Amino acid sequence: MSEARDPLPGVTPAQPKPPMREALVDAAFELFLARGYEQTTIDDIVSLAGVGRRSFFRYFPSKEDVVFPDHERCLADMTEFLAASADTDDPVARVCDAARLVLRMYAEKPAFSVQRYGLTRQVPGLRTYEVSVVWKYERTLAEYLRVRFADRPDGKLRANVLAASVVAAHNHALRDWLRAGGKGDPTEAVDRALSFVRQTWSPEADGPGGGQTAGESEDVVVVITKRSTPMWRVVREVESSLGEN
Amino acid sequence: MSEARDPLPGVTPAQPKPPMREALVDAAFELFLARGYEQTTIDDIVSLAGVGRRSFFRYFPSKEDVVFPDHERCLADMTEFLAASADTDDPVARVCDAARLVLRMYAEKPAFSVQRYGLTRQVPGLRTYEVSVVWKYERTLAEYLRVRFADRPDGKLRANVLAASVVAAHNHALRDWLRAGGKGDPTEAVDRALSFVRQTWSPEADGPGGGQTAGESEDVVVVITKRSTPMWRVVREVESSLGEN
DNA sequence: TTGAGCAAGGGTATTCAGTACCCTCCCGCG
DNA sequence: CGCGGGAGGGTACTGAATACCCTTGCTCAA
Numbered sequence: 001m002s003e004a005r006d007p008l009p010g011v012t013p014a015q016p017k018p019p020m021r022e023a024l025v026d027a028a029f030e031l032f033l034a035r036g037y038e039q040t041t042i043d044d045i046v047s048l049a050g051v052g053r054r055s056f057f058r059y060f061p062s063k064e065d066v067v068f069p070d071h072e073r074c075l076a077d078m079t080e081f082l083a084a085s086a087d088t089d090d091p092v093a094r095v096c097d098a099a100r101l102v103l104r105m106y107a108e109k110p111a112f113s114v115q116r117y118g119l120t121r122q123v124p125g126l127r128t129y130e131v132s133v134v135w136k137y138e139r140t141l142a143e144y145l146r147v148r149f150a151d152r153p154d155g156k157l158r159a160n161v162l163a164a165s166v167v168a169a170h171n172h173a174l175r176d177w178l179r180a181g182g183k184g185d186p187t188e189a190v191d192r193a194l195s196f197v198r199q200t201w202s203p204e205a206d207g208p209g210g211g212q213t214a215g216e217s218e219d220v221v222v223v224i225t226k227r228s229t230p231m232w233r234v235v236r237e238v239e240s241s242l243g244e245n
Numbered sequence: 246m247s248e249a250r251d252p253l254p255g256v257t258p259a260q261p262k263p264p265m266r267e268a269l270v271d272a273a274f275e276l277f278l279a280r281g282y283e284q285t286t287i288d289d290i291v292s293l294a295g296v297g298r299r300s301f302f303r304y305f306p307s308k309e310d311v312v313f314p315d316h317e318r319c320l321a322d323m324t325e326f327l328a329a330s331a332d333t334d335d336p337v338a339r340v341c342d343a344a345r346l347v348l349r350m351y352a353e354k355p356a357f358s359v360q361r362y363g364l365t366r367q368v369p370g371l372r373t374y375e376v377s378v379v380w381k382y383e384r385t386l387a388e389y390l391r392v393r394f395a396d397r398p399d400g401k402l403r404a405n406v407l408a409a410s411v412v413a414a415h416n417h418a419l420r421d422w423l424r425a426g427g428k429g430d431p432t433e434a435v436d437r438a439l440s441f442v443r444q445t446w447s448p449e450a451d452g453p454g455g456g457q458t459a460g461e462s463e464d465v466v467v468v469i470t471k472r473s474t475p476m477w478r479v480v481r482e483v484e485s486s487l488g489e490n
Numbered sequence: 491t492t493g494a495g496c497a498a499g500g501g502t503a504t505t506c507a508g509t510a511c512c513c514t515c516c517c518g519c520g
Numbered sequence: 521c522g523c524g525g526g527a528g529g530g531t532a533c534t535g536a537a538t539a540c541c542c543t544t545g546c547t548c549a550a
Binding site for chain 2: 127128129131132135154156157158160161163164165167168169171172173193196197200201222223224225
Binding site for chain 3: 020051052053054055058
């Protein structure tokens with residue numbers, strides 16, 4: 001399509017393109033979709049790709065990995081993204097943005113993602129593998145939150161549950177989009193699902209992207225409530241009275 | 246939590262005890278703990294158990310299954326437990342009780358559970374398998390909630406996120422107990438974790454079995470802050486000053 | 491220019507999980 | 521007595537994954 005001779009201003013540096021890796025993925029998916037995953041052997045794949053059997057395992061540790069060729073990079077991106085977080089950031093918003101990295105990876109190749117979704121639905125082994133990949137994302141988010149919530153009373157529990165919630169919400173919207181054939185833009189649905197979690201969980205400001213509350217108005221807000229009132233209800237009242245969101 | 250029936254078996258009928266199955270589990274764990282999981286072959290196990298290789302796969306579909314010998318039964322118990330739910334039950338409480346079924350399975354064999362925990366921490370393949378088992382529990386809970394929340398606006402999303410939260414909270418407390426060596430009773434910690442989820446998730450109804458917002462103090466709290474202060478920071482300050490758990 | 495070094499890929503043999511197929515007991519029942 | 525079925529045993533086979541070694545081609549320094 002577009003000659004990528006010059007360095008594009010992409011955020012994801014996949015410039016040192018390995019042609020062999022992509023040839024293996026293409027060959028594998030062609031066979032997987034034609035005969036099925038378990039009916040395709042590694043020898044089938046490498047013979048179609050025109051490479052040696054040994055080279056397959058040079059690029060993919062296992063047969064399942066060829067189905068998820070860019071999750072490792074995405075996981076590294078997420079880790080780096082969270083490590084680059086500032087202490088002043090809202091941790092919940094940061095984690096939601098980290099989840100959006102995964103969404104973007106799927107949305108970048110809609111057809112590929114939908115095909116893979118069809119495979120994972122049918123093959124139990126691939127579903128297991130996908131679940132373990134999702135679990136790695138969740139662990140990464142939880143680890144970040146665990147540090148950010150270290151000073152809180154139930155910080156670890158909060159971190160684990162919140163990470164699980166974010167992942168579940170993200171996957172819910174993502175699967176809806178995949179089931180629909182990957183048509184359109186899934187970001188809106190994911191934003192809705194994530195804001196649902198943020199509202200019920202730490203219902204602070206719900207803005208697009210970073211969710212920064214730019215300090216235009218330095219007014220002072222006074223809140224009076226009973227101690228027994230749930231925090232989420234207090235926040236909801238404050239937000240609606242401030243006209244936010 | 247309520248299981249007191251006159252005959253001792255509450256929900257778990259393990260009466261037709263297959264001696265061979267348990268002999269295989271014992272032999273497998275003896276070898277796994279001695280040499281490690283991957284260093285032990287199926288032939289090692291069956292020769293120690295004194296049975297034929299074919300018999301192993303008669304009882305366990307794969308090598309990993311011998312490490313989790315009673316999850317299938319527990320999953321069936323959970324499904325049955327949820328199917329026996331009445332429409333008048335609080336779905337959230339029901340799901341928490343379902344999660345407690347898993348806890349009880351672990352707590353019934355503390356030493357075994359701790360040994361297995363040591364294995365799953367070391368062997369990536371076993372961790373993957375365990376994650377996929379947890380995912381099956383989560384799916385079961387989510388399916389139940391999906392039906393119960395069918396009339397709500399975001400019922401499916403709510404069901405998925407809540408199921409993930411319950412599972413995460415349960416696993417958090419369970420792993421704490423396992424890391425501590427399986428000493429004592431884990432039910433209290435799990436109850437605490439589950440009530441944490443219930444408080445943040447369905448704050449409108451905090452009924453029996455764990456909800457302790459316990460409106461002892463109906464004092465009035467006054468909060469003064471700048472509008473530009475992020476809401477999450479306000480919440481944290483209020484929570485810590487209130488000494489909430 | 492040449493040769494050392496090295497990176498990338500190829501090829502083959504081996505291990506082991508998992509499956510298919512068939513065999514032998516054993517036990518009850520007609 | 522014969523028969524049928526279930527529980528267990530044994531063997532051969534497929535295929536994923538690994539180990540080990542070979543070839544090719546490129547770079548860089550002597």
